[in-house]
Amino acid sequence: MPKHALRRVMTATAAAVATLALGLTDAAAHATPGTLDYVALGDSYSAASGVLPVDPTNLLCLRSTANYPHVIAATTGARLKDVTCGAAQTAHFRQAQYPGTAPQLDALDTGTDLVTLTIGGNDNSTFINAITACGTAGVLSGGKGSPCKDKHGTSFDDEIEANTYPALKQAFLDVRAKAPRARVAALGYPWITPATADPSCFVKLPVAAGDVPYLRAIQAHLNDAVRRAAEETGATYVDFSTVSDGHDACEAPGTRWIEPLLFGHSLVPVHPNALGERHMAEHTMSVLGLG
Numbered sequence: 001m002p003k004h005a006l007r008r009v010m011t012a013t014a015a016a017v018a019t020l021a022l023g024l025t026d027a028a029a030h031a032t033p034g035t036l037d038y039v040a041l042g043d044s045y046s047a048a049s050g051v052l053p054v055d056p057t058n059l060l061c062l063r064s065t066a067n068y069p070h071v072i073a074a075t076t077g078a079r080l081k082d083v084t085c086g087a088a089q090t091a092h093f094r095q096a097q098y099p100g101t102a103p104q105l106d107a108l109d110t111g112t113d114l115v116t117l118t119i120g121g122n123d124n125s126t127f128i129n130a131i132t133a134c135g136t137a138g139v140l141s142g143g144k145g146s147p148c149k150d151k152h153g154t155s156f157d158d159e160i161e162a163n164t165y166p167a168l169k170q171a172f173l174d175v176r177a178k179a180p181r182a183r184v185a186a187l188g189y190p191w192i193t194p195a196t197a198d199p200s201c202f203v204k205l206p207v208a209a210g211d212v213p214y215l216r217a218i219q220a221h222l223n224d225a226v227r228r229a230a231e232e233t234g235a236t237y238v239d240f241s242t243v244s245d246g247h248d249a250c251e252a253p254g255t256r257w258i259e260p261l262l263f264g265h266s267l268v269p270v271h272p273n274a275l276g277e278r279h280m281a282e283h284t285m286s287v288l289g290l291g
Contacts, residue, residue: 044084
């Protein structure tokens with residue numbers, strides 16, 4: 001072969017190899033996405049208060065290292081900054097909850113890729129007041145009638161609509177302002193009660209038969225407020241109304257995601273157990289297309 005022809009062949013071969021190498025490098029870069037910078041915000045349902053092991057970095061927050069943010073991070077390889085805290089309200093996104101505990105929004109910045117949160121149940125003390133009021137009324141009535149509904153009527157719903165919903169919307173807007181390029185997932189609360197009363201559950205969750213659907217409707221209203229606030233601020237709402245059905249506090253251990261008020265297996269009653277947190281993580285990843 002003439003020398004000039006050989007040089008042309010060698011030049012073409014080198015170019016082809018270089019192009020192939022460049023293509024492989026580019027493909028590898030796209031096949032291995034960058035690690036997500038993930039910030040977890042929220043209350044005790046996010047923190048998994050009552051689930052062992054406890055995160056020793058902030059004992060006041062009763063945060064577990066088995067909470068759904070840790071499950072998501074372990075599955076996706078994300079870099080997790082977990083500032084979830086038991087008893088948090090939307091106000092604690094912007095102000096310190098305890099001395100030495102920074103406002104949760106301080107964990108966000110323009111480099112944050114993913115934010116998850118469960119929040120709103122402690123605003124107006126909705127959960128604790130409703131559970132306490134209906135539990136007390138249930139004991140006094142022997143489980144009959146709807147004494148909690150008869151006494152409190154729409155008061156819990158009125159507070160959710162007048163106060164919690166706008167607070168949620170503002171909190172989500174604040175998250176967006178601090179982390180403008182992040183994907184934000186707002187998780188609803190898994191069902192605490194079944195749709196109708198289970199007489200065998202009264203010893204564990206002493207709510208009168210007529211108040212079981214009343215409590216569930218209050219929770220449904222709260223979740224709807226979270227959904228509306230999320231959708232109106234560009235966040236993704238993670239709905240648990242279907243997947244958590246049949247996993248409420250009245251179910252047996254190994255099936256229930258929420259521990260009952262009495263005779264449960266958690267240090268903090270009426271909260272998700274480790275199984276519930278794992279399923280919250282799995283459903284969230286499914287909705288977001290992660291994992």
